[in-house]
Amino acid sequence: MKQIEYAAKIGRELTSAEILPAAAKALGVKQDAVGAWQVVRRSVDARGSDILYRYKIDVYRRDESPEPYRLEEYRDVHEAEPVLVVGSGPAGMFAALKLLMRGFKPVILERGKDVHARKFDVAALSREGRVHPDSNYCFGEGGAGTFSDGKLFTRSSKRGDIREVLHQLVLFGADPDILVNAHPHIGSDRLPVVVEHIRRCIEEHGGEYHFGTKVVDIERLDNGFLKLSCKVSEPADTASETPVRDTVFTARKVILATGHSARELYELFQRKGWAIEAKxxxxxxxxxxxxxxxxxxxxxxxxxxxxxxxxxxxxxxxxxxxxxxxxxxxxxxxxxxxxxxxxxxxxxxxxxxxxxxxxxxxxxxxxxxxxxxxxxARYGALSMLRWQADxxxxxxxxxxxxxxxxxxxxxxxxxxxxxxxxxxxxxxxxxxxxxxxxxxxxxxxxxxxxxxxxxxxxxxxxxxxxxxxxxxxSRTSSPVRILRDAQTLESPSLPGLYPCGEGAGYAGGIVSSALDGIACASRI
Ligand SMILES: Cc1cc2nc3c(=O)[nH]c(=O)nc-3n(C[C@H](O)[C@H](O)[C@H](O)COP(=O)(O)OP(=O)(O)OC[C@H]3O[C@@H](n4cnc5c(N)ncnc54)[C@H](O)[C@@H]3O)c2cc1C
Known part of the structure; x- marks a missing residue:
């Protein structure tokens, strides 16, 4: 296999007549010995006198075949050990998918509503000007990335394998062009469907979703398990502003992926003296x-x-x-x-x-x-949060x-x-x-x-x-970092708890948050 570059005037697809000579030259073979070719990157270049699509293309000899990207398989986890995942944003969803791949049962606790019920609150927010505290542009299924531009661009390839995120998004309904475009995006009209398909996959394999379930307290029990106390709205799709009952969930491992706007949880961490810092x-x-x-x-x-x-x-x-x-x-x-x-x-x-x-x-x-x-300064680790809120x-x-x-x-x-x-x-x-x-x-x-x-x-x-x-x-990233061990990714104050994604201060944007979710689940 060799990679070639090709530039074509924008608005026109590549033809094999254009690729073959360059492919044969790169591979050192005759044109009839060129096998498959695959565009791996496409970008727009408006710098010169012509506006060009620039392609990077992997080309193969006839006796070679492209190695398709393989995702790990999702396993049946109905009977597996549960791991609690707090928040169903990109970090929570991709952590849950990774847990499925590794044979753990993700149990997702989400304060907001499912993505379809959430749409109505988001529409009402602009129309009536009333902010629902658990169902808005940041809170609810899919997290802050659901009603967004859906740009899937991250500068950091060190965080993990971006292809794992992109290939799963395509599997769940995103346009395959995101695999090759230099600046891929999905769009607010398509994201809710992708988010819903992810939920269906998780549930079909034995994972659980609990909507209208807001985590308000965390404790470590004597047996080493973590106990999450929650306020629950019922039916969950009302996610009413006055939750109707309390409940608890316990597990050995918890991924905390609550985004940059779950201010009460930062306050909880500070009250309990758990390791956080201003960011x-x-x-x-x-x-x-x-x-x-x-x-x-x-x-x-x-x-x-x-x-x-x-x-x-x-x-x-x-x-x-x-x-x-x-x-x-x-x-x-x-x-x-x-x-x-x-x-x-x-x-x-x-x-x-x-x-x-x-x-x-x-x-x-x-x-x-x-x-x-x-x-x-008197707010300590919450100084940036208070300043932002003011x-x-x-x-x-x-x-x-x-x-x-x-x-x-x-x-x-x-x-x-x-x-x-x-x-x-x-x-x-x-x-x-x-x-x-x-x-x-x-x-x-x-x-x-x-x-x-x-x-x-x-x-x-x-x-x-x-x-x-x-x-x-003002919400470009988290104003607080929840500290975690660089190797295990666990909170030093609460072993078993994995602060994850943008809210924990380790990511910014859809892709990097998803990668951090994958990283936390992989450590588990
Ligand atoms: C309008 C908008 C447009 C954006 N556009 C883009 C874009 O185009 N590209 C891009 O890369 N990024 C974009 N972003 C940023 C991106 O959405 C975030 O970086 C990303 O969603 C962070 O992922 P996360 O999973 O860490 O947190 P979040 O997506 O914030 O998810 C956190 C989840 O936790 C839930 N939660 C919070 N507290 C609790 C609790 N106590 N109990 C239970 N659940 C809780 C929330 O309801 C939410 O679902 C946009 C953000 C917004 C708001």
């Missing part, structure tokens, strides 16, 4: 541009409707701190991703077609625990609703209010506000310097008053 995170705004403008910038004015809509990503440094774009959603919409009333947080999502008229991205500044005002509350208090404080980009940088606002995809609406004052000063002035820099040096046309900034993007 840096990034905070800023969501920037929304017309998608046609982003297409124009990224494709240098040569975008055509048959081409993929343009994405962007940038990183820069301002006064010793990273300022970067985060979770860009081409053709997407902004959504309210708060998990409690009285707080305002924005995030972005898009459908598989990415065909909305606007493009949004977080533009955020890295903040370390040492950067936040001294008064937060910013979200301040944004909410400004508008008194889920409407977002907003300012045009150049007005923000000139520190003047906007007289009017351009259209936004954010359904609850936007209110003209002095975002430059509402954001903490070290964030505000770094953004003020970053936007013109990006517009002048990195993406000509990006710095424009046609772009709207909305506050606040």
């Amino acid at each position: 840096g995170l990034a905070v800023g705004v969501r920037a929304e541009h017309p998608q046609w403008l982003i297409n124009k910038i990224q494709y240098h004015g040569r975008w055509q409707p048959f081409m993929p809509v343009a994405e962007y990503a940038f990183v820069t440094q301002v006064e010793g701190r990273g300022v970067f774009s985060f979770c860009m959603c081409p053709g997407g919409i902004l959504v309210p991703s708060a998990t409690a009333s009285g707080e305002l947080v924005l995030n972005g999502m898009s459908n598989s077609a990415r065909n909305g008229k606007l493009a949004n991205a977080g533009v955020v500044v890295q903040v370390e625990p040492s950067d936040v005002p001294e008064e937060y 910013i979200e509350r301040k944004m909410y208090d400004f508008t008194g609703s889920l409407k977002a404080p907003a300012q045009r980009m150049m007005d923000f940088c000139r520190r003047m209010p906007s007289r009017d606002l351009p259209k936004t995809s954010y359904h609850p609406g936007a209110v003209a506000a002095p975002l430059h004052e509402l954001l903490p000063e070290p964030i505000s002035w770094r953004l003020k310097l970053a936007f013109p820099y990006v517009g002048n040096k990195l993406m000509h046309g990006y710095y424009t008053n046609d772009a709207l900034l909305l506050g606040v993007e």
Whole structure:
């Protein structure tokens, strides 16, 4: 086998007439001795005078055959030892799938509703502005990644085998293109089906799901088992705000994959004196541009409707701190991703077609625990969490609703209010506000310097008053790290407990959280 590279003008599939000569040359054989070929990577390159699809292709001689990627088989675990998995986000789901492969019975405890019931709460959230504390854009089956852009991109290949995640997603209904695209994504319209198929597989093999089941306490019993106390809503799909009964689950091993917004659990850890520490995170705004403008910038004015809509990503440094774009959603919409009333947080999502008229991205500044005002030091490991929560509350208090404080980009940088606002995809609406004052000063002035820099040096046309900034993007990662042993991945305070995924501070994004779930389950 050899790998060849090939570039084709975008909008056209490769033909074997194009591949064969290059394949024969690479393999050192005649064309009729070339056997199979398989595209393993496809990316769009808009740098030159032609816009190209660049392919990496594995080519084989006739006497060789491609080794197909093989997933471990899921075993029947009806009678197997249970492992409790708290949270059904990417970390929890992929941990559960790995447990099936290794012959353990995953018992998933999820505070929210199944993905279909959850859809109604998420829709009502934007429409009525009421945040259900257990069923929202962060909580419920599939976790925070369900109603998202479904970007499956991670910079870190060290965390594990990304193919294991992608191949399972395809098995459960994602488009096989995600296996080859350089920037794969699934889309909010398709993710719920994938999430449901994962549940069906887990249940058919003997695993269990308990929806409407919120873990509120953890204890270690004398026999070494862990006991989880839960508040349960019944029927589970109501996940009512006033749970109707208490229950407990016990097991030798527990994977805690509760995401970055399960604030009560961080408080529990602190109350009990279990090992946690404050963690840096990034905070800023969501920037929304017309998608046609982003297409124009990224494709240098040569975008055509048959081409993929343009994405962007940038990183820069301002006064010793990273300022970067985060979770860009081409053709997407902004959504309210708060998990409690009285707080305002924005995030972005898009459908598989990415065909909305606007493009949004977080533009955020890295903040370390040492950067936040001294008064937060008294909260110890929760200092970043309290600081994050105060910013979200301040944004909410400004508008008194889920409407977002907003300012045009150049007005923000000139520190003047906007007289009017351009259209936004954010359904609850936007209110003209002095975002430059509402954001903490070290964030505000770094953004003020970053936007013109990006517009002048990195993406000509990006710095424009046609772009709207909305506050606040504050849940980029966990504000707390739950410590764990580097080898066993167990909490040093609670052997048998595996802090996992984004909420534990070991991942950020769908793929890396899924990989961390696989890692924790593999250790078990
Ligand atoms: C709107 C939006 C769009 C996003 N878009 C992308 C994207 O395109 N690409 C990307 O890579 N990332 C994206 N992200 C981030 C990504 O979703 C997260 O990084 C990822 O979901 C984290 O996975 P996780 O399993 O660690 O935690 P989560 O997905 O947060 O899952 C945690 C789960 O635990 C449950 N839970 C919490 N507390 C308890 C409790 N006490 N008891 C029982 N259950 C509990 C929650 O209900 C939830 O289901 C997006 C996030 C949001 C909100």
